[in-house]
Amino acid sequence: MSTLEIKNLQVAVSTDEGMKQILRGVDLTIKSGETHAIMGPNGSGKSTLAYSIAGHPKYTVTGGSVLLDGVDVLEMRVDERAKAGLFLAMQYPVEVPGVSVSNFLRTAATAIRGEAPKVRTWVGEVKEAMASLNMDPAFAERNVNEGFSGGEKKRHEILQMELLKPKIAILDETDSGLDVDALRIVSEGVNRVKESHDIGIMLITHYTRILRYIKPDFVHVFAAGRIVEEGGAELADKLEEKGYAEYVTA
Amino acid sequence: MSLNSNLLESHTPTSREELWRFTPLAKLRGLHDLDVSLSSRVSLGAGVEHSGLSISIVDAADAPSNSETNDLVSMRVRELSTKVLKVEVDKNCEIAVPIFLTRTVESLDPEVSRTVIHLGANSRATIVVENTGSITLAEEIIITLDAGSTLNFVSLQEWENDAVHLGHHHAIIGKDASFISTVITLGGSLVRLLPTVEYAGPGSSAELSGIYFATSGQHMEHRIHVDHNLPHAKSRVNYKGALSGDKARTVWFGDVFIHANAEGTDTYEVNRNLLLSDGARADSVPNLEIETGEIVGAGHASTTGRFDDEQLFYLESRGIPANIARQLVIRGFFLEIVAKLGLPEIEERIMLRIEDELEKASA
């Protein structure tokens, strides 16, 4: 049983015109087995929240705290956060030329698990996970995200989640750029990992579409750097109908 | 500026000359200096035997230069070399095993060495020049590829850190012949190499790749010259370098010259440099001169930059510690070229040396 506690989180980013405040006091608690949808208009700070928790150097925490099972996440290096059990499926996964997917996955698994996975079981594990995400095995020999289509990048993110088995996963617009079939396959992957490992999920999305496949326990509306409304799955239906207009003007 | 023109009077180069202005002449131990005497020694040797392959040492008179040069040091090498290493592959002969030409070293006294390599028509071979140890060397390697032949040529500079190496590798590529050259410079105090090519028939192609990794105080200079002197020839140039540490210095020139008669030329050159620390300096100068519009393509690219923070963050966010993430990125950077060598044991050795240099640089 794990708990991610975000308390009054305030984050700024440095721009040419100086520091720009983006997160203005975010409070959110996610427990194992729970799925929290974070929904909000573009530019409201959703990715900033995701990146700040993962420790991207571009973002400066100006106040508040993030605790994973009571331990201060903000004090940890980026790799330590991953080892502690946090995972971020990125909105824009990064290309890493010259580093093959298989080498990358194995290096990451070795780091997270604290020992190199046994070659024989590892190969099977990767193959199986790739097959369940409908990924061509040839992907293993390609360079990380290089020349991947949008959908392939997102599958590759979920593949990593499946292999690294985090405690809490943050999925930043994993649904964007996916066609219906890919959305279904990726969502099934997320549900599979969630069920088998009882992970907690922060599902960041702009659209309600993915919520047909991944059922949220809680929905949080995000606007101008903070959560402005919270509810159950029914809140998503309201957003579907009315959009974000009332929050943006508020 | 063509290789075939502009023959210079021999003289001691100075740093006021365009071709020498980046080179710290004081570190050359006199290799360039007409007042310093250089000894002649055939310092490359081979231990292989193969039918269709002959390797011999001949008098300089029996291995005359079949190309012109405007490189002052190459002129000296030609003038002073009394014996020449001659490597010949018979026509139609395919030599499946790599031919290693290994450098022997004796002292730091400045010396010259000449090598000529000739592949007969429709032959195929891989030649690996292995440079290790300490030396003060000026050398010339002339490679002649007859029609339809293919040479995979690898020059490995795994020198000790006091070696000084000036080298000119010139290839003359016959009709439908392919010259694949990979220059790997990972050691030495000063290495200045001139990989140059000219064409002797249509359908010929040159793929010139290289990597270099300079750490504190090392000077590594590569000046590529591709002379598209006739129609329907192809060239690809791809050099990648990394620099780490105070006064690590690299210089890269890519001169591609497309003559007025060279219709159907297809050329692209790229140089990428990765700066791993402050105090290092990389110069990168691609230079494309085009005298005819009737070409298939001509392009160039050059980048010099630091680590991509987004790449490092991506790897670290998967639990990979920063130092290993950096290693992965650098390995990947060089692997693009090294993996194409087709020589697994050499690839492994090069990657280990790179990791070694990285460790030294970060220590």
Ligand SMILES: Nc1ncnc2c1ncn2[C@@H]1O[C@H](COP(=O)(O)OP(=O)(O)O)[C@@H](O)[C@H]1O
């Ligand atoms: N590196 C940055 N430099 C300047 N502004 C930034 C930077 N990153 C994010 N922002 C700004 O912060 C706000 C929130 O961005 P983001 O977190 O990406 O929003 P979302 O993911 O909700 O679309 C936007 O106004 C965006 O322009």
Ligand SMILES: [Mg+2]
């Ligand atoms: Mg976003």
